[in-house]
Amino acid sequence: MSDFEASLRNELPVLFRVAKRLAKSVDAAEDLVGQTLYAAIRFKHSFDGRHLRSWLIKILRNEHNSQMRRDASRPTVLLDEIEGETEPFWDEVNWRVDAQTLLRELDNLSEEHRMIIQLCDVEELSYEQAAEALDIPIGTVRSRLFRARAKLRERCADLLVMDGGTR
Amino acid sequence: MRIDWQAYLDGSLDAESKALADQQLQSDPSAQKELAGLKAFVSSVRNACLCEDVPLERLNRLVPEPKSESLRSSNYRTRWVYGLAAAAVLAFAFFRFGTQGPDPSVPDFATNDPQVASRWASAKLSMNIPALDLGRDATLFRAHSYGERCCFDYKVKGKAYHVNIERKKDQSFEGRSIKLDSGTTAFVGRGVKWSQGAYQMYVVGPDEDVAIDVANRTSSQLQRI
Numbered sequence: 001m002s003d004f005e006a007s008l009r010n011e012l013p014v015l016f017r018v019a020k021r022l023a024k025s026v027d028a029a030e031d032l033v034g035q036t037l038y039a040a041i042r043f044k045h046s047f048d049g050r051h052l053r054s055w056l057i058k059i060l061r062n063e064h065n066s067q068m069r070r071d072a073s074r075p076t077v078l079l080d081e082i083e084g085e086t087e088p089f090w091d092e093v094n095w096r097v098d099a100q101t102l103l104r105e106l107d108n109l110s111e112e113h114r115m116i117i118q119l120c121d122v123e124e125l126s127y128e129q130a131a132e133a134l135d136i137p138i139g140t141v142r143s144r145l146f147r148a149r150a151k152l153r154e155r156c157a158d159l160l161v162m163d164g165g166t167r
Numbered sequence: 168m169r170i171d172w173q174a175y176l177d178g179s180l181d182a183e184s185k186a187l188a189d190q191q192l193q194s195d196p197s198a199q200k201e202l203a204g205l206k207a208f209v210s211s212v213r214n215a216c217l218c219e220d221v222p223l224e225r226l227n228r229l230v231p232e233p234k235s236e237s238l239r240s241s242n243y244r245t246r247w248v249y250g251l252a253a254a255a256v257l258a259f260a261f262f263r264f265g266t267q268g269p270d271p272s273v274p275d276f277a278t279n280d281p282q283v284a285s286r287w288a289s290a291k292l293s294m295n296i297p298a299l300d301l302g303r304d305a306t307l308f309r310a311h312s313y314g315e316r317c318c319f320d321y322k323v324k325g326k327a328y329h330v331n332i333e334r335k336k337d338q339s340f341e342g343r344s345i346k347l348d349s350g351t352t353a354f355v356g357r358g359v360k361w362s363q364g365a366y367q368m369y370v371v372g373p374d375e376d377v378a379i380d381v382a383n384r385t386s387s388q389l390q391r392i
Binding site for chain 2: 005008009012013015016017020021026027030031033034035037038041042099100102103106117118121122124127142145146149152153
């Protein structure tokens with residue numbers, strides 16, 4: 001097994017989780033990982049040897065976007081530009097929301113918000129690595145992450161209120 | 168002044184704001200509570216996501232085998248022969264297909280038509296690649312290439328299976344040997360590999376039994392030419 005292939009195998013769990021966050025189903029995520037691996041082998045020569053994870057996630061996103069374009073054109077909304085500032089109060093919600101609910105609400109966020117939370121909070125990529133993977137400036141990573149967390153918190157807080165705080 | 172606790176947690180506050188936040192944390196219980204709430208939130212999200220099942224065994228089967236270098240090391244004369252053969256097939260392809268189908272320089276494209284994929288791959292590999300119609304329950308959705316291989320992606324039972332095709336090489340295969348329906352011997356290990364006629368084939372996908380089924384269908388199609 002080559003070093004490159006071994007490195008690819010190490011990244012499989014991360015790639016799958018990111019793919020699932022993007023594609024929202026296990027089958028579609030597996031397909032997306034498969035396409036990504038093929039593309040990674042094909043474009044191996046273009047890898048600069050720095051952040052393999054960011055590079056692979058970038059390929060995965062491109063594959064996903066190509067797939068989306070093939071399936072149907074979809075309006076793109078630049079959330080960072082249209083959403084207002086929110087001032088979350090993190091102590092409002094006592095985190096008793098179960099994992100299933102969190103995952104469901106996470107999947108209900110926009111693609112941009114799902115991805116930034118997955119990359120920064122779950123896979124713990126640095127702002128620089130996330131910026132490289134998403135092809136956006138570091139400043140945008142930061143603001144998008146903060147908005148995404150606030151949005152998710154808001155959704156979970158709404159659930160607790162709706163449930164009468166019984167969860 | 169309201170502290171941005173997310174920026175504090177992520178270490179992106181400037182020195183002055185951070186000093187202010189540290190000071191507030193020492194004396195203000197509500198600030199401590201808010202930061203603790205944020206940490207708990209991020210940690211809950213992370214734990215929830217990391218607890219999701221990862222089908223590692225199936226994913227490992229998707230890692231394509233790196234391309235063999237054997238053709239590249241062939242000698243000068245052999246390269247000449249291949250070059251002449253390539254030119255002949257290209258001329259034939261142009262005469263036969265004209266400008267139909269994607270340009271061979273296109274690295275990948277979406278198609279449901281095995282004939283279109285076949286024309287593109289024939290021009291790409293400079294050899295006759297048959298149209299691989301694997302049946303109604305195996306839908307072609309994409310064709311792509313890497314190195315000297317062309318790959319057709321089929322959706323079978325809701326998952327993607329990759330049928331790789333390239334020029335036959337002097338290469339032995341590893342893995343468990345099986346007989347395909349066409350009578351050809353194939354080897355099952357990481358995917359299903361076999362040589363048939365002028366072709367070297369490699370089918371890979373998440374489920375081994377389905378990959379063998381796809382290999383069987385492919386081999387039967389190849390036998391018809």
